[in-house]
Amino acid sequence: MTALARCFLLAxxxxxxxxxxxxxxxxxxxxxxxxxxxxxxLRWFEALASNEKLLAASRNSLVIAAATSVIATILxxxxxxxxxxxxxxxxxLLQILLLPPISIPWLITGTAxxxxxxxxxxxxxxxxxxxxxxxxxxxxxVLIVGAGMQSVRVDLEEAAxxxxxxxxHAFVSVxxxxxxxxxxxxxLFAFAVSLDQFVVSYxxxxxxxxxxxxxIYSSIRQGFTPEINAVSTIFLGAxxxxxxxxxxxxxxxxxxxxx
Amino acid sequence: MVGVxxxxxxxxxxxxxxxxxVNMTFEAGRLTTLLGxxxxxxTTLLRIIAGLIAPDGGRIRFGTEDVxxxxxxxxxxxxxxxxxxxxxxxxxxxxxxxxxxxxxxxxSDAKREVLRALDMVHLSGFERRRPKxxxxxxxxxxxxxRAIVTRPRVLLLDEPLSALDxxxxxxxxxxxxQIQRDSGLTTILVTHDQEEAxxxxxxxxxxxxxRIVQQGRPSEVYERPRTPFAASFLGDANxxxxxxxxxxxxxxxGLIRVEERLPALGSxxxxxxxxxxxxxxPAGAVQHxxxxxxxxxxxxxxAGAVSTFILRTADGTEIKVLNQNADAPELSPxxxxxxxWSRARTILLQT
Numbered sequence: 001m002t003a004l005a006r007c008f009l010l011a012x013x014x015x016x017x018x019x020x021x022x023x024x025x026x027x028x029x030x031x032x033x034x035x036x037x038x039x040x041x042l043r044w045f046e047a048l049a050s051n052e053k054l055l056a057a058s059r060n061s062l063v064i065a066a067a068t069s070v071i072a073t074i075l076x077x078x079x080x081x082x083x084x085x086x087x088x089x090x091x092x093l094l095q096i097l098l099l100p101p102i103s104i105p106w107l108i109t110g111t112a113x114x115x116x117x118x119x120x121x122x123x124x125x126x127x128x129x130x131x132x133x134x135x136x137x138x139x140x141x142v143l144i145v146g147a148g149m150q151s152v153r154v155d156l157e158e159a160a161x162x163x164x165x166x167x168x169h170a171f172v173s174v175x176x177x178x179x180x181x182x183x184x185x186x187x188l189f190a191f192a193v194s195l196d197q198f199v200v201s202y203x204x205x206x207x208x209x210x211x212x213x214x215x216i217y218s219s220i221r222q223g224f225t226p227e228i229n230a231v232s233t234i235f236l237g238a239x240x241x242x243x244x245x246x247x248x249x250x251x252x253x254x255x256x257x258x259x
Numbered sequence: 260m261v262g263v264x265x266x267x268x269x270x271x272x273x274x275x276x277x278x279x280x281v282n283m284t285f286e287a288g289r290l291t292t293l294l295g296x297x298x299x300x301x302t303t304l305l306r307i308i309a310g311l312i313a314p315d316g317g318r319i320r321f322g323t324e325d326v327x328x329x330x331x332x333x334x335x336x337x338x339x340x341x342x343x344x345x346x347x348x349x350x351x352x353x354x355x356x357x358x359x360x361x362x363x364x365x366x367s368d369a370k371r372e373v374l375r376a377l378d379m380v381h382l383s384g385f386e387r388r389r390p391k392x393x394x395x396x397x398x399x400x401x402x403x404x405r406a407i408v409t410r411p412r413v414l415l416l417d418e419p420l421s422a423l424d425x426x427x428x429x430x431x432x433x434x435x436x437q438i439q440r441d442s443g444l445t446t447i448l449v450t451h452d453q454e455e456a457x458x459x460x461x462x463x464x465x466x467x468x469x470r471i472v473q474q475g476r477p478s479e480v481y482e483r484p485r486t487p488f489a490a491s492f493l494g495d496a497n498x499x500x501x502x503x504x505x506x507x508x509x510x511x512x513g514l515i516r517v518e519e520r521l522p523a524l525g526s527x528x529x530x531x532x533x534x535x536x537x538x539x540x541p542a543g544a545v546q547h548x549x550x551x552x553x554x555x556x557x558x559x560x561x562a563g564a565v566s567t568f569i570l571r572t573a574d575g576t577e578i579k580v581l582n583q584n585a586d587a588p589e590l591s592p593x594x595x596x597x598x599x600w601s602r603a604r605t606i607l608l609q610t
Contacts, residue, residue, distance in 0.1 A: 153342065153344070155342055155344040156344050158311055158344065159346070160357070161331045162331055162406075163357050163405070164332050164358055164361030164409070166332055178347065
């Protein structure tokens with residue numbers, strides 16, 4: 001690699017991480033006014049512990065993300081299996097219809113959901129956010145599990161059936177174990193999609209019930225406190241962990257597929 | 260031990276017939292080969308017998324039992340797939356025991372059967388290996404052990420040796436033959452490899468565009484092919500076409516005498532002659548020969564024990580002659596030579 005390319009790469013990485021790094025640093029800085037030198041402290045984390053609003057929002061975020069992850073993974077995996085193994089009328093149309101939600105701006109999806117939920121009486125609140133997040137996450141699950149399905153050859157199920165397995169047993173004993181890394185990766189991704197979601201959550205939250213991103217947004221509007229740096233740092237750590245797990249699982253899936 | 264019968268089996272893909280009224284009997288305890296080029300329908304027929312594809316017409320019987328509507332998992336078959344289809348997340352033992360467990364055989368009974376099957380394919384001691392830690396030949400043998408360990412009614416082999424290199428393929432042919440004889444399983448093998456078909460089979464069926472064109476013992480089909488397709492797909496052949504005269508078939512390359520009864524005088528006929536049934540020599544060297552054709556020697560392809568001589572007659576017909584190198588005469592390309600053969604070695608084809 002030439003020196004120039006190395007410098008360029010370094011600049012890109014700095015560009016990506018510098019703001020995050022500053023935020024993390026300030027979460028541990030004693031000054032509420034972002035002054036240097038940095039005086040290390042944990043008092044913003046302590047203050048966070050007594051900030052009921054931020055904590056409640058964090059709890060909501062985690063609950064919604066966990067529920068979204070489970071529901072979207074189950075529904076998305078089933079859709080993916082149907083699309084890759086069964087041949088039925090309108091299959092390719094359905095396959096195409098599953099992808100556009102990824103490219104529709106969230107603002108539009110959020111508005112549509114708000115209008116629709118209001119009109120149907122579903123209303124707003126945690127349940128509405130869950131439904132919304134599941135809808136947002138399903139296309140990703142279908143994509144990730146569908147990619148995993150490509151590496152599980154059809155003849156493996158046929159071999160199991162030739163040995164006496166019913167289609168269900170063949171699926172459970174052969175396909176599912178081989179698909180497990182992809183399903184786990186999809187679940188993590190769905191979790192992350194929900195955790196990061198702001199626009200749809202903002203539209204579907206009520207003044208009393210919101211998620212962490214929504215809560216952070218409203219507290220910033222009221223006046224910034226370094227507690228937000230602290231809570232953001234915690235979630236940043238958690239997200240990083242998730243992404244690393246995801247990468248690990250993805251490579252595991254590919255590895256198994258080749259075997 | 261039961262035989263397998265396919266009665267009037269038909270299959271369409273769209274409006275294109277893949278199998279067209281196939282009637283065929285697979286003898287109990289014997290190895291029958293379905294031989295044909297790709298697209299001939301041989302794999303489709305095998306998958307219909309397995310129960311992986313439903314036929315559009317006709318019946319499949321195992322012995323006297325009609326299994327046409329029985330799903331694959333109730334048919335008690337063993338199958339070796341072209342890709343082996345070993346379960347990558349299970350080790351060799353788990354792969355082989357899979358079918359026994361499905362039949363309710365577990366514990367020490369299952370273990371004894373698995374070890375016996377692995378011993379049969381010379382893979383004792385490989386129980387804990389994963390499929391990806393095995394060579395292609397070893398994977399192939401695991402697939403075979405997995406298919407025979409359940410003592411299936413029918414053993415189905417879908418081009419099982421095609422992924423192996425030539426040397427390994429030849430040794431596996433011998434092994435496969437041995438295992439099939441020892442186990443006495445009714446076996447159906449799909450292949451496009453003529454050598455495999457000749458070496459392994461008790462009976463060969465040649466498929467062409469969804470129809471069985473000929474079935475019989477390998478030597479029968481090889482020595483007496485009925486159609487030009489059968490003659491050229493199983494083995495090599497020289498073809499001569501002409502009009503039927505009083506003494507034989509009058510071809511542009513000369514008169515060819517046959518042993519069989521001639522078709523109607525004046526009709527057209529085609530004969531085939533295997534390259535190794537002809538003898539090559541300098542023109543006029545052989546005194547008595549039923550058939551002789553003079554031609555120019557174009558090329559000699561030397562292959563150690565044998566040589567192939569490419570000849571061209573005055574009318575432009577190309578002839579291949581395969582002779583042992585033991586007592587081959589010194590011939591050089593460009594000279595006029597003579598190919599001779601007996602009338603008994605001349606095959607009259609149906610056209």
